[in-house]
Amino acid sequence: MGDQYLRGLGMSARVLIGSLAATLLTLACYRLHADFASVIPLYVLLVVLQALTGDFRSCVIVAVISTACLDLFFTEPLFSLRIDHPLNALALAAFVITSLVITRLVARVREEAKSAKLQKERLNRLYQLAQQLLVLDPDAPLGEDFLKPFRRLFGIRAVCVFEADSAELHLVGDSRELATKTRDAYIRGLDLDDADARVAVRRLRTSGQLDGAIGFEGLEDPAETAGALTALTAALLERKIAFHAASASAAAAQTEIYRSAMLDALAHEFKTPLSTILAGVGGMREAGPLTAEQEGMADTVENEAARLGKLTSRLLRTARLDNEHIRPRLELVDITAVVAQLIRQYSARSSDRTIFLTDGQEPVQALADPELIRLMVGQLIENACKYSRPGSVVTIAVQRQGEFILIRVSNNGSSIPRNERSRIFERFYRGEDAKRSTTGTGLGLYVARKIALAHGGALDLETEEQGDQVTFCLKLPTTKDELKHALTA
Amino acid sequence: MLSQHSSVLVVDDESALRKALRTSLTASGFDVEEARSGEEALGTVQQHQFDLVLLDVSMPGMSGIDACRRIRGISPQAGIVMVTVRDQEDDKVRALEAGADDYVTKPFKLRELTARLRAVLRRTRMSEAVEPVVLRAGNLEMDLHDRILRRNGEEIHLSPKEFDLLAFMMKNAGAPLTHVKLLRTVWGVEYGNELEYLRSYVRMLRKKIENDPSNPEYILTEPWLGYRFRDPSDPDSPRESAQDD
Numbered sequence: 001m002g003d004q005y006l007r008g009l010g011m012s013a014r015v016l017i018g019s020l021a022a023t024l025l026t027l028a029c030y031r032l033h034a035d036f037a038s039v040i041p042l043y044v045l046l047v048v049l050q051a052l053t054g055d056f057r058s059c060v061i062v063a064v065i066s067t068a069c070l071d072l073f074f075t076e077p078l079f080s081l082r083i084d085h086p087l088n089a090l091a092l093a094a095f096v097i098t099s100l101v102i103t104r105l106v107a108r109v110r111e112e113a114k115s116a117k118l119q120k121e122r123l124n125r126l127y128q129l130a131q132q133l134l135v136l137d138p139d140a141p142l143g144e145d146f147l148k149p150f151r152r153l154f155g156i157r158a159v160c161v162f163e164a165d166s167a168e169l170h171l172v173g174d175s176r177e178l179a180t181k182t183r184d185a186y187i188r189g190l191d192l193d194d195a196d197a198r199v200a201v202r203r204l205r206t207s208g209q210l211d212g213a214i215g216f217e218g219l220e221d222p223a224e225t226a227g228a229l230t231a232l233t234a235a236l237l238e239r240k241i242a243f244h245a246a247s248a249s250a251a252a253a254q255t256e257i258y259r260s261a262m263l264d265a266l267a268h269e270f271k272t273p274l275s276t277i278l279a280g281v282g283g284m285r286e287a288g289p290l291t292a293e294q295e296g297m298a299d300t301v302e303n304e305a306a307r308l309g310k311l312t313s314r315l316l317r318t319a320r321l322d323n324e325h326i327r328p329r330l331e332l333v334d335i336t337a338v339v340a341q342l343i344r345q346y347s348a349r350s351s352d353r354t355i356f357l358t359d360g361q362e363p364v365q366a367l368a369d370p371e372l373i374r375l376m377v378g379q380l381i382e383n384a385c386k387y388s389r390p391g392s393v394v395t396i397a398v399q400r401q402g403e404f405i406l407i408r409v410s411n412n413g414s415s416i417p418r419n420e421r422s423r424i425f426e427r428f429y430r431g432e433d434a435k436r437s438t439t440g441t442g443l444g445l446y447v448a449r450k451i452a453l454a455h456g457g458a459l460d461l462e463t464e465e466q467g468d469q470v471t472f473c474l475k476l477p478t479t480k481d482e483l484k485h486a487l488t489a
Numbered sequence: 490m491l492s493q494h495s496s497v498l499v500v501d502d503e504s505a506l507r508k509a510l511r512t513s514l515t516a517s518g519f520d521v522e523e524a525r526s527g528e529e530a531l532g533t534v535q536q537h538q539f540d541l542v543l544l545d546v547s548m549p550g551m552s553g554i555d556a557c558r559r560i561r562g563i564s565p566q567a568g569i570v571m572v573t574v575r576d577q578e579d580d581k582v583r584a585l586e587a588g589a590d591d592y593v594t595k596p597f598k599l600r601e602l603t604a605r606l607r608a609v610l611r612r613t614r615m616s617e618a619v620e621p622v623v624l625r626a627g628n629l630e631m632d633l634h635d636r637i638l639r640r641n642g643e644e645i646h647l648s649p650k651e652f653d654l655l656a657f658m659m660k661n662a663g664a665p666l667t668h669v670k671l672l673r674t675v676w677g678v679e680y681g682n683e684l685e686y687l688r689s690y691v692r693m694l695r696k697k698i699e700n701d702p703s704n705p706e707y708i709l710t711e712p713w714l715g716y717r718f719r720d721p722s723d724p725d726s727p728r729e730s731a732q733d734d
Contacts, residue, residue, distance in 0.1 A: 271574055274596035276506040282599020283513025302598060309596035316574075329713070331688045337703030344704075371712045 014054035018062035021046055026069040036074040036088060040095055043070060047099040051106035059103035067096050125153045126228055133236055138243040142236070147172035150216075150229065157218030161204075161233065162186050164212045165241070175217045182215035193222065202230035206238035256427075263319040270312045277305045317375065321447045322427070326454035328369035335364045335405055335476070336398050338373055343396065346381050352390040353411075355381065359397035364405050366476045368455055373476075376451045376459075377407060379444045380472050384411035386438050387470070404457070405478055410471040421461055425449050452476070495540040495610055496520040500530040500556065501572070502548045510543070517603050527551030527559075534563050540613075541606055544589070545572045546580050554580070554587045561588035568609035572597075578713040585667055585714075592665065604725040608663045611725075624659040626720035627707065629698060631659055638698075645697050650675065654690055655698070658708065658718035663725070667715040691716060 025046060029039045043066045050062040071081055075088045083089045132149040140146070142161045150159045151173055158173030160182040171179050178199060185192045185201040189210060192201040200222035201215035214233050219225055281302045284290070290298060339357060347355050366373075377396075384394040392413035399406045416424060420431045428442040445459075452459040457476040463469075497519045499510050504525070511521045522539070524530035528551050530544070542560055546553035557569055571584040571592040581592050590609045593602055624631040630639045636652055638645045647655065654675045658666065672680040672687055680686075695702040709717045 268574060271595035272503050272506055275572075276503070276509045278596050278598050279506065279509035279513045279602075282602075283509060283516050286513055286516035286599070305596060306598060329684075331685065332692070334703060341704055370710075 011055060011058050014050070014058040015061050018046075018050045018054065018058055019065050021050075022062060022065045022069055026073055030073050034074075036070070036091065039070065039074055040091060043095065044098060044102075048102055048106070051103045055110075056103060056107035059107065060100070063096070063099040063103060066099065067092065070095065122225060122228075126232065129153050129229075130232055133232070138239050139247075141166065141168055141170070142233070142240075143168075143170045144172055146170070146236075154216075154219060154225065154229070156216050157198075158215075159217070160215045162213045163237070164210065173217070178215045178217045182213050185215065186210070186213035198222075200226040202226055204230065204234045204237055206234055206241060211237055211241070259428075263315060268316070271309065274305050274309045274312070278302060278309075281305070318443045318447050321372075321375075321450065322443050326372065326450055328372055328451075328454050330367045330369060332365050333368045333370045333373060335366050335368075335373070335407065337363065338370060339377060339396055339398055339407065342374065342378050342381055346378070346385065350385045353385045353388065353392055353394055355385070355394040355396070357398070358395045359399055364398055364400055364478075366405050366478055368476060372451045372455070376448045376474065377409070379448045380407075380409040380474065383444060383472075384409050384470070386440075387411070387433075388413040400478065403478055405476045407474040407476070408462070408471055409474070410469055412469050414470055415468050416461065416463060416470055421463060424461065425459070448474075494518070494520060495606075496522065496538075497541040497543055497606065498522045498524060498530060498533060498539045499543045500524045500527065500548070500553075501543075501545040502526060503545075513599050514603070514606075517599070519606070527553065527556030530556055531559055531563070534560050534567070538564065539567050540610060541568045541570065543570050543572065543602075543606070546574070546584060546592075554583050557584060557589050558587040566613060568606070568613045570602075570605055570609055581665070581711075581714050582667055582669075585665060585670070590664065608723070608725045612661070612664060620660070624656070624662075626659055626662055626718070627722055629659070629707070631656060640698060647694075647697065651690060651694055651697075654687075655694055658716065662718045662720045663723065665711050665715060665717050669715075671715060 022043075025039075025042060029042065047059065047063050047066060051059045054062075068081075070092060071083065072079055075092065076084050083092065129149050132153075133146060136145060142163055147159050147161060147170055150156055156173065158171065158175035158178045160169065160171040160175070160178045162169045162182050164186060169179055169183060177197070178201075181192055181194075181199060182201050185203060189203065191203055192199070192215075194200075197217070198219070199215065199217045200219055201213055203210055204212040204214055211234070214230055216222065216226060216229070219229075281298050285295070285298050336357075343355050343357060381394060381396070385392075388394070388411040392411055394409070394411045396410075397406075397408045399408075416431065417433075423429045424431065425445050426442075427446045429446075430440060430442040449459040452474055455476055457474065459472065459474050462471040462473050495518075497514055499507055499514070499521060500523075501507050501510070502525055507523050507525070511523060514521045519541075522533060522537070524533050526548055527544075530542070531551075533539075534542070542564075544553050544557055544560070548556075553571060557571060560567065560569060568591075569589045571581070571589045573580045573584065573592045573594050584592055590612065591605055593605050620633075622632065622634045624633065628641045630642075631637070632639075633656060636649075638647055638652065638655065654671065657671065657674050668684055668687055669681045672683060676683070676686065691708055692702075695705050695708055698707055699705045706721050707719060709719050711717050
């Protein structure tokens with residue numbers, strides 16, 4: 001209110017000075033008997049000067065007064081608003097137009113300069129705000145430290161931010177309703193502008209997602225500023241989210257490194273004591289004739305220690321494949337032969353499961369790493385034995401299908417719950433039943449799939465909705481004929 | 490028995506394993522000495538001649554590979570068997586390149602170890618003797634002079650390279666042969682990376698000499714390392730390979 005009053009006062013003063021100047025000019029020129037043609041430029045000068053110092057309205061008033069003075073004192077008949085001579089009327093009209101145009105032009109230039117200055121100030125404040133906010137800890141909540149610079153730099157009565165992630169609401173300044181309005185804007189997903197209460201609330205979006213809201217109360221020209229302040233806040237919120245994601249994934253990666261390193265060290269550390277046990281048992285047997293009973297015990301110790309050794313080796317190899325990028329050493333491999341060999345091996349080991357090849361008596365060749373294929377198919381057969389009940393049947397089929405070789409490993413007598421199906425290939429994932437019934441690292445299928453992918457193939461679970469049959473399908477690309485030819489030539 | 494009174498130097502930093510090996514190998518008929526490190530082993534080898542050295546690949550201080558190279562320099566006639574860990578194929582290749590005759594992988598059964606030791610011993614002794622003109626293994630009979638291979642008395646046609654490859658393998662029956670070594674010996678020193686060459690020749694040979702090429706009993710694959718020719722009639726040459734885990 002005071003502002004307006006002062007502004008009005010300033011204008012009145014300028015009008016007064018302008019009018020006074022016009023009167024003095026008229027008086028002086030009249031005394032000197034100056035003619036109409038020579039006084040016009042003097043009045044134009046007066047209007048220009050008024051335009052340079054005053055505002056548009058005062059200029060118009062001075063221009064009107066000047067026109068009246070010219071008409072009254074310098075055109076025939078004198079002291080009358082009438083003009084006899086048409087040329088004089090034309091000159092007076094030209095004066096009116098010129099002075100008004102000049103006034104308008106000067107006023108516009110001044111307004112533009114003023115708004116540019118304002119804009120510059122606003123940008124400057126935004127820049128300062130950004131600088132102050134960027135030095136804050138990226139991990140800290142958007143609390144008081146975050147909001148204070150808004151108030152300080154933009155003279156806002158109150159500012160409030162709502163973070164959807166933590167559902168926390170922070171308010172700085174004196175306002176009862178801003179907090180409610182801010183949260184409300186987020187919940188309803190709508191921006192809010194209340195000109196009477198001078199409240200503007202904007203939604204905060206990061207990466208196209210609604211992440212909160214920010215509200216301002218007492219912000220000058222919110223149409224100009226609120227958008228920029230909101231964008232700045234959203235950028236900082238995004239930075240915070242990215243920072244969180246990065247540190248979380250770094251922590252997860254670190255954990256996995258430790259885990260793999262632990263597996264590796266453990267597996268290595270096992271081997272020497274196992275060698276000692278085996279050497280000891282062997283020595284007992286060599287040292288003296290053992291009774292049949294003792295011989296049996298020695299066999300048990302020896303076999304179990306050897307088994308532990310093999311388990312350890314497998315664990316180590318899996319952990320390694322898990323950790324490293326797999327680079328298959330490709331050669332022509334007869335997949336059927338590899339599978340047949342694995343079946344022999346696993347049949348000997350798990351006598352209470354029946355394992356056989358149902359399809360694939362023909363040799364099927366693929367360009368693959370035989371060791372990795374053995375490891376992968378072995379893992380599938382082992383899983384089929386491990387997770388099925390004793391007496392179950394495990395079948396393996398090797399088929400050619402277009403560009404691919406399909407190896408299907410199925411077992412009956414078990415199933416994988418629907419909610420676990422999408423997760424069984426995840427690293428370290430173990431099904432609820434699996435956790436209870438058998439031990440494992442949760443790496444087997446993950447590594448098996450990694451091997452399949454490294455060969456340009458795939459490993460998928462094929463399960464019927466009902467029934468107790470689990471089938472894993474391994475898909476390997478066949479060899480291009482010309483390549484095969486080159487290799488066997 | 491060949492191993493009777495053969496001397497073995499057991500080099501390992503793990504005292505429990507050394508002790509167990511000393512007792513067991515002594516019971517199996519070897520004369521056993523111990524060394525706790527590569528450095529100590531070098532000193533011992535300089536003072537005494539050993540028929541065999543059983544050397545752990547990973548020891549603190551001087552590595553097993555370095556120790557192997559230096560023992561080979563001091564004592565060229567000793568058979569060196571390295572003790573490795575299964576997943577470290579690189580170690581095995583480096584051990585063989587450093588002059589080791591063979592390796593066993595931890596954990597090993599005593600019978601496996603003594604079989605390896607005896608086989609190495611026999612090979613080192615054999616190489617001192619005059620090379621025979623006819624090599625025999627299982628049903629195979631190879632006449633090096635007339636370049637003829639017979640299987641169950643029937644002649645089998647081999648290409649010259651196939652013959653050279655098989656001849657080299659049979660001469661080194663029981664010994665692990667790295668890809669590089671096979672390529673360089675049979676094809677020439679400028680070879681070494683042409684694994685596919687070697688693999689396709691091995692595939693051909695298996696088709697010609699094995700009963701079941703997918704389950705070979707003569708030419709065994711040493712995963713990621715090379716091959717090992719096995720004489721099925723040799724009791725010290727079990728058909729085990731790293732595949733059975």
